[in-house]
Amino acid sequence: TTAGDGEEGLALFTSAPFDLVITDMVMPVKDGLDTILDLKKKAPGLPVIAMSGGGRIPKERYLEVAKYLGNTKTLPKPFSREEIVSLVREHLASGEFSEGIEV
Template sequence: MKILVIDDDAAVRKFISMILQRKKHTVIEADNGKSGLLLLQENPDVSVMITDLIMPEKEGIETIIEVRQHYPSIKIVAISGGGKVSPENYLVIADALGANTTLKKPFSGQELMHAIENL
C-alpha cells in the first residue's frame, strides 16, 4: 500500500515512515499540506494519507477538505498533539470534515498500525 505522511516535524515523519516500511508499505513524505497535495497529484496510487493538523503553509484541516474534494477514495488518518487548544478538539474537527480515523500524539507504532489496519 502507498501511504502519504504529512507532518512538519521531521522526527515524527521518520518514526511513522519507519513503522510503515517495516510492514512493507511504500511511504512518501511531505512537511506540510501544500507539498502533500502536490505529491498526491504526482502519486495517484496513494491509498492512505496520514496528516498532522497543525502545520505551516497549509494545515491538516485544509488539506483534509481538499483531499475529500479531489481524492474522495483516499483513507485519511488525522494526527495531532494539539496547539492552542487540546488535540482532542482538533481531532473532532478533522473527523467531522472527513478523516476516517484519528490519533492523538504521542502514539505508539502498534496504535498506528491498528489504525491503518482498521481503515
C-alpha cells in the same frame, strides 16, 4: 512518501495519488484541516488518519473536526507504533485500498 507540510503533500498526491493519507493537524503553510478538505475534493473516499498533539487549541478539538470530514480516523499524540499500525490495518481490512500495500 513523506511531505513537510500540507501544501507539499497535496502536490505529491496530485502527481501520484495515495491509497491512504496520514497527516498532522498542525503544520506550517497548510494545516491539516485545509489539507484534508482539499484531499477530499480530489478523492472523496480517500481514507485519512489525522493526528495531533494540539497547538493553539487542545488536540481533542483538532481531532473532533477531522472526524467530521468523512472516512477519517484520528490519533492523539503521543501514540505508539502499534496504535498507528492498527489504524492502517483497519483500513486495509475494510477493503478501501488497492492491492499491493504492505504494513
